[in-house]
Amino acid sequence: MEHKSVMLDELKEIVGEGGWREGQDIARYLEDPRDRFHGLSQLVLLPKSTQQVAQIVSLCAKNQIRIVPYSGGTGVVAGQLSTEDQDYVLLSMERMNAIRDLALEDGAIIVEAGCVLADIQSAADEVGMMFPLSMASEGSCQIGGNLATNAGGIQVLRYGNARDLCIGIEAVLPDGSVLSELSPLRKNNTGYDLRHLLIGSEGTLGIITAATLQLKPKNPETTTVFCGISKPEDAVTLLRQLRMELGDVLSAFELLSNIGLQVLQEKFPEERQPLGSAFEWYVLIEAAGDKGLRDNLEGALGNAFESGLVLDAVIAESYAQQEALWRLREMMPEANRLAGAICNSDTSVPISQIGNFIDKTFAAINAIDPALTVNCYGHVGDGNIHCNVFPPDGMNKQEMLKTQAEKIEAIRMCINETTAACHGSISAEHGIGRLKVADLERYGNAAKILAMKQIKSALDPHNIMNPGVFF
Numbered sequence: 427m428e429h430k431s432v433m434l435d436e437l438k439e440i441v442g443e444g445g446w447r448e449g450q451d452i453a454r455y456l457e458d459p460r461d462r463f464h465g466l467s468q469l470v471l472l473p474k475s476t477q478q479v480a481q482i483v484s485l486c487a488k489n490q491i492r493i494v495p496y497s498g499g500t501g502v503v504a505g506q507l508s509t510e511d512q513d514y515v516l517l518s519m520e521r522m523n524a525i526r527d528l529a530l531e532d533g534a535i536i537v538e539a540g541c542v543l544a545d546i547q548s549a550a551d552e553v554g555m556m557f558p559l560s561m562a563s564e565g566s567c568q569i570g571g572n573l574a575t576n577a578g579g580i581q582v583l584r585y586g587n588a589r590d591l592c593i594g595i596e597a598v599l600p601d602g603s604v605l606s607e608l609s610p611l612r613k614n615n616t617g618y619d620l621r622h623l624l625i626g627s628e629g630t631l632g633i634i635t636a637a638t639l640q641l642k643p644k645n646p647e648t649t650t651v652f653c654g655i656s657k658p659e660d661a662v663t664l665l666r667q668l669r670m671e672l673g674d675v676l677s678a679f680e681l682l683s684n685i686g687l688q689v690l691q692e693k694f695p696e697e698r699q700p701l702g703s704a705f706e707w708y709v710l711i712e713a714a715g716d717k718g719l720r721d722n723l724e725g726a727l728g729n730a731f732e733s734g735l736v737l738d739a740v741i742a743e744s745y746a747q748q749e750a751l752w753r754l755r756e757m758m759p760e761a762n763r764l765a766g767a768i769c770n771s772d773t774s775v776p777i778s779q780i781g782n783f784i785d786k787t788f789a790a791i792n793a794i795d796p797a798l799t800v801n802c803y804g805h806v807g808d809g810n811i812h813c814n815v816f817p818p819d820g821m822n823k824q825e826m827l828k829t830q831a832e833k834i835e836a837i838r839m840c841i842n843e844t845t846a847a848c849h850g851s852i853s854a855e856h857g858i859g860r861l862k863v864a865d866l867e868r869y870g871n872a873a874k875i876l877a878m879k880q881i882k883s884a885l886d887p888h889n890i891m892n893p894g895v896f897f
């Protein structure tokens with residue numbers, strides 16, 4: 427016990443005054459954005475440099491003190507929350523938030539892991555470029571967390587996941603050594619690419635301290651359209667048709683349902699359904715490209731309207747209208763939370779399977795209890811569909827958690843089974859964290875899981891880096 431408190435004092439010494447928090451001051455680090463878990467750490471360390479991170483990890487490795495890396499705390503699979511016991515140190519990257527370099531000729535920006543995603547977007551914008559990783563949590567999540575979870579978001583269709591936008595990485599490995607590969611090289615075939623091992627490793631193989639990210643040229647014109655359609659398969663057909671007619675200009679292609687819009691309007695009555703009448707399904711499309719793009723898109727949508735694929739559409743006439751259309755999508759996770767969703771999936775399926783997956787999921791949930799409401803929405807362009815399930819009228823989430831936990835588990839499992847039947851993944855973009863450990867064991871490929879365990883024990887033999895995540 428005494429040994430432990432000496433260790434904690436030594437850790438505090440590394441970060442110095444203002445570099446650690448405990449007691450009441452750490453309450454916010456222990457919260458889950460979906461209110462399902464509560465973290466248990468006693469101490470939060472806030473290093474200011476890679477050198478401090480290396481010293482902390484070295485000391486923790488020697489004394490087998492467990493570390494939970496923490497960035498914006500917006501992760502939704504409890505990867506950033508130590509839920510097992512109190513003997514964890516939370517390592518928050520928030521004070522490492524400098525932009526180290528803007529390498530414009532290399533089309534790159536070098537940032538520290540604690541940079542908030544929206545701040546990186548703004549820094550790129552200020553130099554006439556764009557950093558296209560974008561999601562509803564971008565005002566809080568940090569790039570270290572984005573890389574650790576290989577985050578996706580709304581523009582994956584065109585620009586890829588966090589992984590596709592990262593060309594260099596700096597990280598402290600579990601023994602305290604520093605992997606430094608921040609050069610904005612586009613080609614570097616010199617053995618195993620540890621950058622890609624660390625991306626998506628959810629803090630289990632080291633602490634990402636900085637990254638080199640690709641910047642993209644801005645598009646002169648951006649057009650946003652909201653369409654009514656009759657079924658999810660039509661969204662898939664429309665996506666294919668628009669890509670064939672317009673080329674690679676679509677940057678987002680989001681599916682929404684009328685059920686979802688009703689949930690949203692109940693919680694945010696000021697948000698309006700933008701079409702004259704309601705349809706069962708909608709797509710929100712963003713195209714970005716050269717001047718004249720809007721006319722081309724209008725032409726292509728006109729063809730889709732004539733063939734009956736699109737039932738009605740509105741094109742944003744101003745930036746304010748674009749923003750209003752996007753709010754319908756971006757506020758959906760919060761509306762689901764406020765409406766008390768009892769189950770949220772982060773499913774991905776091959777794009778061709780989206781309609782099949784949604785039909786099967788509705789049927790399976792209906793068979794469990796026809797009074798349940800299901801809101802499916804998500805990124806059609808990368809097959810990522812989120813299913814949110816709400817309690818029957820007259821019942822709320824807390825009551826259901828107390829009295830019908832088995833039914834909630836049955837709903838969760840039926841979505842997983844449908845996902846597996848459609849050759850999909852139980853985690854498209856959120857990761858495994860502590861929430862989906864059993865699901866990974868059940869649905870993951872056995873050879874892959876064994877290799878993951880071998881990599882983990884080779885790099886982190888004392889299991890100090892975020893134990894409880896993945897396994």
Ligand SMILES: Cc1cc2nc3c(=O)[nH]c(=O)nc-3n(C[C@H](O)[C@H](O)[C@H](O)COP(=O)(O)OP(=O)(O)OC[C@H]3O[C@@H](n4cnc5c(N)ncnc54)[C@H](O)[C@@H]3O)c2cc1C
Pocket residue numbers: 459494495496497498499500501502504505506519539560561562563566567568569570571572573574575576577578579580628629630632633634635759760855856859892895
């Ligand atoms: C409203 C809302 C909308 C969202 N929308 C999307 C979306 O569209 N797409 C999407 O992909 N996700 C989305 N998410 C989930 C979440 O925002 C992402 O997973 C995000 O990448 C997490 O970043 P963070 O900085 O908050 O990380 P945290 O939550 O702090 O941490 C996430 C994980 O990464 C590890 N970690 C954090 N920092 C580091 C580091 N420096 N080194 C190593 N490991 C680290 C943590 O230990 C944890 O396992 C959403 C969440 C919310 C609340």
